[in-house]
Amino acid sequence: MCGIFCLLSLPSSQFEWDKTVREHLKRRGPNLSQDLTVKGPCYQCLFSAHVLHMRGLLTPQPVQDNTGNVLEWNGEIFGGLPVRPEENDTAVVSQRLSSCNSPSEILSVLSAIRGPWGFVYYQKAGDYLWFGRDFFGRRSLLWKFDADVNTLTLTSVAAYSSGPEQSAWQEVPAVGVYRIDLKAATGAGSVTFEVYPWAHGGNDLSSRSETILESAPGGCTAVMNQSGLVLRSPVCPLNTSIPESLNEKDIPPDSCVKDLEQLLAGKEETDEVSRLIDVLSEAVRRRVQSLPFRVQDSPPPAHDQAGVAILFSGGIDSMILAALADRHIPAHQPVDLLNVAFKLQEPKKQKESSKKPRKHKNKPTDPTTDGAAPRASSPFDVPDRITGRAGLKELQDLNPERRWNFVEINVTQEELQKMREERICHLVHPLETVLDDSIGCAVWFAARGTGFVTEDRDQRPFTSSAKVILTGIGADEQLAGYSRHRVRFKMSGYEGLIQELAMELGRISSRNLGRDDRVIGDHGKEARFPYLDEDVVNYLNSLPVWEKADLSLPRGVGEKLLLRLAAKQLGLGQSAVLPKRAMQFGSRIAKMEDRREKASDKCTRLLTG
Structure with a gap:
């Protein structure tokens, strides 16, 4: 697991850390911290990752591959993609994404993963920034857009402020993954998200589109991807069948535990x-x-x-x-x-009479005693x-x-x-x-x-x-x-x-x-x-x-x-x-x-x- 952070600046600009945010990120990932900056023609991405070592060999993040792609991964793979015991799932995801040449291939990798995840991925070819959360949103990801300086911030955890900024943070909705065309954003001077939604089985996607598109933070725009691509839902639709008859049970409401x-x-x-x-x-x-891989020479844990x-x-x-x-x-x-x-x-009225013996009526569904002497x-x-x-x-x-x-x-x-x-x-x-x-x-x-x-x-x-x-x-x-x-x-x-x-x-x-x-x-x-x-x-x-x-x-x-x-x-x-x-x-x-x-x-x- 990790604390991940990405600041997109349009155009590139100086950045000063919010100390509280950085402290929260470090506590999430106490084993290793690292920053990386990527500069484009008129944009800049600052990546900061803080790793909690959970699987395989300790792998620094952000991960940058040989072609310049950058991955921040906060997740665990419990199925869908093969991960050997000695492998780190961040490295596995990075390798898989690096081999992708189209949006459909990236969606295919993400759709296959079983387990919780939140991620940010810079795709150098084409200047794209991808990010999102798993189907259930089991990992946190927040976003905020500052229109005054044209910066978008993505982070695992933020900080509360009582000033005008306090309401700016929102959770990234777990409705799919998002892609920003950085070249287009630079030219327009604003941020537009392409949404690649989860396909919910047989449910009608069009009925949810409006909600999805309204989820963008203030100052940004969300649009459905023009290719009509979706992520495959990892779960089947809910069984909506209804029984033909309802059999009422004549049972008294005060039944005891034995009953x-x-x-x-x-x-x-x-x-x-x-x-x-x-x-x-x-x-x-x-x-x-799926616990941290222990180096052979490291001491065993205490009993x-x-x-x-x-x-x-x-x-x-x-x-x-x-x-x-x-x-x-x-x-x-x-x-x-x-x-x-x-x-x-203790209520004030009971303090004076606290020495008097009290009768306790054991509720049948609260096992307050186990046959032992009273505590x-x-x-x-x-x-x-x-x-x-x-x-x-x-x-x-x-x-x-x-x-x-x-x-x-x-x-x-x-x-x-x-x-x-x-x-x-x-x-x-x-x-x-x-x-x-x-x-x-x-x-x-x-x-x-x-x-x-x-x-x-x-x-x-x-x-x-x-x-x-x-x-x-x-x-x-x-x-x-x-x-x-x-x-x-x-x-x-x-x-x-x-x-x-x-x-x-x-x-x-x-x-x-x-x-x-x-x-x-x-x-x-x-x-x-x-x-x-x-x-x-x-x-x-x-x-x-x-x-x-x-x-x-x-x-x-x-x-x-x-x-x-x-x-x-x-x-x-x-x-x-x-x-x-x-x-x-x-x-x-x-x-x-x-x-x-x-x-x-x-x-x-x-x-x-």
Whole structure:
């Protein structure tokens, strides 16, 4: 993974670095930094790349080949193009692009790649600048055009500014790849993007053209390429079939865990369940075995240092990732489970009566106890911490030989405010809602991996060394995991639910993935998304919606039903019937701020830095 940056000047001009941007880029790529300038007749391109070494031999970027082409590559190849273990995928992509003599050949290379990517490519023959993001937008790329000096900036991460420039940054839409004719731009004194869009299966491209062309930053123009060329979509269209009849289940809404487990046990383990486990297991394997190539003479890692970490709440999405990672990571290597909690503020009314014994009513879907002696109450015993501990016990039962580092990451309001102002507000930008703030902050602290692990009832400080972080994003979007899916299903049935799921996957790049990549990458670590592996999405898209979810069943069973059946088949227990709990609520970061806010409101805490 890398932090990549490109400044196009028309005409060529002097450039002064924004120190904050450069610092963010260096943190994304701590292993090597390098700049390169290319000058044309009346233009100049400054390339700056900062490498996080993940595969093969350490390869400096930007990569310039013998004919003068320049590549900045922020991505991982998990399929589509052959990459040997000792090879670096940046070098492989550079070699493939160097042999291309036409736009169709470049599109053919990019269409073949399976995995996340963002790139900038200077094609010397013809003076072209190409750039874009993968189909799901799993890697961040931002753009900004400054009309006063005719400069276009492309970067993995920017910096928030409270001045007039603050709204200039935008995420490059993950609708395809873009090409700038630098000679034409020089003559016109303005920038025009040729768009080469992703072909979305059987969907009508013309209906999306207007949205695509409106995506250009102010001062620039976007046009569809005149050749009508497209990138081949890596996934098939969503199955839109609707069942002939809807079988209502007469189940009381207050069913206990035992009832739900019995209900799940009554479901048949079908070929669809086995197939989901197979494709998801392979997606995890690709991501946990594509780790930094270790030089033969380098010392082995310490016994408690993991190469892979998981954003871990103990919920079904992260539990399945942990169970599948256990299949593919050698037993002697630990796995870090990153569990974040924000300090609960004790209400004033309870302080006086805090010494009085309180009766706790265990909710059936929150495993707060595991048969062990009760733990002392902690202000960090938030819901995700409780379910995380229960999930840890399930994993230890599943494989007692594995060292599972359950990292308790505790965040106070003071540290939250400090790091939001210093770092996180810049990383979340240009997104700016309350939801972006909550999730961005929670993921940043979790990915940092600094907390405590407990051994023999003793806590010791611990910081995760893992460069690879698996995240469960994509499961809810494809398997109807959110409460809004139930609302839509109740209002509009399967037809409405299908429309909602199609929208979820279509907007995931702009709502989540760019932000999460910037936030996790700030620690010199790489986010990997097994649920968004192309083969996983293809398989789930091929299934009718009622095979994936049955929202007539209660919470904890009906949503993500197929995944719950997979969890049962993998040997997981109560985690298979935990209802969805959003990260901002499970970690309790949402409780630390103004509770009257709506998730979609503009977040003043981000805008004031």
